[in-house]
Amino acid sequence: xxxxxxxxxxxxxxxxxxxxxxxxxxxxxxxxxxxxxxxxxxxxxxxxxxxxxxxxxxxxxxxxxxxxxxxxxxxxxxxxxxxxxxxxxxxxxxxxxxxxxxxxxxxxxxxxxxxxxxxxxxxxxxxxxxxxxxxxxxxxxxxxxxxxxxxxxxxxxx
Amino acid sequence: xxxxxxxxxxxxxxxxxxxxxxxxxxxxxxxxxxxxxxxxxxxxxxxxxxxxxxxxxxxxxxxxxxxxxxxxxxxxxxxxxxxxxxxxxxxxxxxxxxxxxxxxxxxxxxxxxxxxxxxxxxxxxxxxxxxxxxxxxxxxxxxxxxxxxxxxxxxxxxxxxxxxxxxxxxxx
Numbered sequence: 001x002x003x004x005x006x007x008x009x010x011x012x013x014x015x016x017x018x019x020x021x022x023x024x025x026x027x028x029x030x031x032x033x034x035x036x037x038x039x040x041x042x043x044x045x046x047x048x049x050x051x052x053x054x055x056x057x058x059x060x061x062x063x064x065x066x067x068x069x070x071x072x073x074x075x076x077x078x079x080x081x082x083x084x085x086x087x088x089x090x091x092x093x094x095x096x097x098x099x100x101x102x103x104x105x106x107x108x109x110x111x112x113x114x115x116x117x118x119x120x121x122x123x124x125x126x127x128x129x130x131x132x133x134x135x136x137x138x139x140x141x142x143x144x145x146x147x148x149x150x151x152x153x154x155x156x157x158x
Numbered sequence: 159x160x161x162x163x164x165x166x167x168x169x170x171x172x173x174x175x176x177x178x179x180x181x182x183x184x185x186x187x188x189x190x191x192x193x194x195x196x197x198x199x200x201x202x203x204x205x206x207x208x209x210x211x212x213x214x215x216x217x218x219x220x221x222x223x224x225x226x227x228x229x230x231x232x233x234x235x236x237x238x239x240x241x242x243x244x245x246x247x248x249x250x251x252x253x254x255x256x257x258x259x260x261x262x263x264x265x266x267x268x269x270x271x272x273x274x275x276x277x278x279x280x281x282x283x284x285x286x287x288x289x290x291x292x293x294x295x296x297x298x299x300x301x302x303x304x305x306x307x308x309x310x311x312x313x314x315x316x317x318x319x320x321x322x323x324x325x326x327x328x329x330x
Contacts (some may be wrong), residue, residue: 093211133241140278145277152243153241154240158281
């Protein structure tokens with residue numbers, strides 16, 4: 001199926017939870033969905049016979065200024081079609097449902113997004129830092145991140 | 159520079175070599191350095207070439223060890239992150255004296271390309287452990303490894319045994 005056909009099918013099933021379809025970008029066309037229904041939509045995308053997106057190729061997060069965004073690249077081994085999903089959440093309270101129960105790939109990817117951008121994935125069973133040390137403070141890839149002066153008595157700046 | 163130079167002297171008939179115990183021990187120590195390898199980034203890839211048959215690092219008498227307690231020197235090849243810096247310090251403290259450190263590449267010398275915006279990189283491994291030989295390069299060529307290893311051997315062979323910081327008079 002093409003992304004616009006998937007969008008139409010999702011729109012009839014979930015209504016306003018599916019916000020918009022965008023093919024104006026030079027990159028892949030994507031579907032913007034609301035964070036509240038993300039888990040149900042992803043579950044449908046994985047299990048419904050017309051979709052069967054059994055492979056989460058990549059999960060990544062972005063700092064969008066006011067918001068943080070999460071991008072999901074999906075692929076179906078059966079139907080050989082692909083899809084890009086996007087979700088945003090306000091930076092002050094970045095809660096996004098976890099899809100770790102749907103695709104096990106999301107486990108480490110969501111931990112990385114939590115570590116570096118600070119997205120709080122609700123429902124993740126082991127949401128701890130994966131790259132930075134466990135006692136690191138702040139989320140390093142945020143645009144307003146300021147590195148600490150010292151870490152364990154080691155000077156951080158040059 | 160040491161014991162071997164005296165082999166040229168004519169000790170006829172006796173089969174005796176006169177020399178200092180320190181020269182003998184330093185000769186042995188400098189020609190059989192076992193190392194703990196800390197491969198942290200692309201310098202470690204270059205170090206693999208150094209270990210392979212073209213450059214043959216083991217002809218210096220070095221043998222890679224996996225335990226710090228068996229190692230004479232520690233070879234830090236690559237980017238030292240803060241997460242790894244704690245571990246390096248622990249492993250260095252576990253080594254038995256006399257112990258040496260070779261710092262390889264720009265990253266472990268001074269932070270390298272991460273010197274300005276690298277919030278996660280220690281700006282030089284010499285901020286946590288004392289470094290004996292720095293090998294510059296990004297990454298260094300195997301010839302630079304050889305030069306660094308020879309410098310370390312030279313340093314070891316001129317040290318007083320019971321006082322690592324005191325140098326022998328014979329140093330050039």
